[in-house]
Amino acid sequence: MALTHNSYLVLPRLKVQNLNTISSPFTWGAPSITAALGFMHALQRRLPKDWKWMFTSVGMVIHDFEPQVNGDWVKKFNLTRNPLGKGGETQGIIEEGRAHAIVSLVFGVFALGQQVDENQNQQRLGDISSIVNTMRFAGGSIIPHDHFSQLPLFFMEGEETNELVWGKIKRSLLPGFALLSRDDLLIKHTQYLQSINANATALDAWLDLSRINRHCVMEIEEKDGMHSEKIKWEIYRAAGEAGWIVPIPVGYSALSERYETGVVNNTRDSRVAFRFVESMCSIGQWVSPHRLFDLTDLLWSSVTDHQLGIYRCVNKNSLQEFN
Incomplete structure (x- = not known):
């Protein structure tokens, strides 16, 4: 039986360098939602089991996107030949599309009914930040930051009304665009x-x-x-x-x-x-988070x-x- 989330974890404004921008054999651009779900499962496996957290869904918001391309009318990816072979000869090019981006991720979390005080909660968010800084997103490297406003956010349903929770999360995601299915x-x-x-x-x-x-x-x-x-x-x-x-x-x-x-x-x-x-x-459709009526509109599973x-x-x- 599928679990429904009762909490939300927000990873705001992850700076990702050289992520894979070729999202399928037919499309290129922002990272695919499959990459976000893959990141969710990878993060789940790194969390301590005694937390009793289960990630059920994820939403992706793009704040900035800078594809590594050149050209005016016809765009071409910036490609490199590496590594050099023996004697300095260059290897054949395998096309790789890269981009730099600032991405926020919102996770729906099923937290098994345990009471955690504020100090423990802050410790966990610090641990999550340290774990995330060692991971890769869509093949790109996450650049660590120590700015307080960029630390993860955690909200339990029931602590406040859903409108207040949604309002706090929306403010943390602006300005940006969320990917929805159409x-x-x-x-x-x-x-x-x-x-x-x-x-x-x-x-x-x-x-x-x-x-x-x-x-x-x-x-x-x-x-x-x-x-x-x-x-x-x-x-x-x-x-x-x-x-x-x-x-x-x-x-x-x-x-x-x-x-x-x-x-x-x-x-x-x-x-x-x-x-x-x-x-x-x-x-899909890119929509500003302030236009969404409910947080579940943002989430993918x-x-x-x-x-x-x-x-x-x-x-x-x-x-x-x-x-």
């Missing part, structure tokens, strides 16, 4: 394209929502009894899809059967079952279905469509 837009736009063309697929809708489209409009002008045709180019995104809409990876879909432990050689962990997968993509071969991250806006 599976509903993808479904709606797929249905719209299929009403025009029965052969349209979800991939067509995803591509249409992921780009700025240009189309030609012919205008007829009348002057002194003469008609002239004028071509006008219009730039638009899909009608009704206002906001900062972006293509995002949301998990993985199975390509093969599920192999038992030890069947496939050279796996990362031979003690767990193995499956070949590919990236699963959807549509993982859903696993071995029969369907789906391993994906779900947000409050995508739960209904997934179920």
Whole structure:
């Protein structure tokens, strides 16, 4: 049975250097939500077991994002050849997209009913800060800081009203943009394209929502009894899809059967079952936290279905469509 959180842990303004900005085979930009969930599980494994904390979900807010690219119209990643081979010859380049970013993470935590005084709570937050400073986020290095305002924050539900807790967390996240799921837009736009063309697929809708489209409009002008045709180019995104809409990876879909432990050689962990997968993509939206009505709108959790071969991250806006 899935646990529901009764507490919130906020890691405000983590400075991350050289994180991986190629989030899937099809997308690049801000780190994927799968990276945030992976960081959540890695942090969970480093916490002392006697705390009896279980992380259930995570939200990601980007405050600053600086991709390491060059060029004016066509952007290219700044790449390096390393290490040098014998005799000084250079190795072939493997494309790696990097970026510097300032990221805040909000965790939904299930804390097993234990009373912790304020001194113990501050000690724990200091321990968490020390642990986080030794970790990596999305392949990037977390730069330690000792500013008091950047220390982790912890809130227990029930100590104050949810409105007060949410208000404190929102203030700690501003200015910034939170990533939300918009599976509903993808479904709606797929249905719209299929009403025009029965052969349209979800991939067509995803591509249409992921780009700025240009189309030609012919205008007829009348002057002194003469008609002239004028071509006008219009730039638009899909009608009704206002906001900062972006293509995002949301998990993985199975390509093969599920192999038992030890069947496939050279796996990362031979003690767990193995499956070949590919990236699963959807549509997301960046929203300022002050526009959210509830803290749960921000949180993502993982859903696993071995029969369907789906391993994906779900947000409050995508739960209904997934179920």
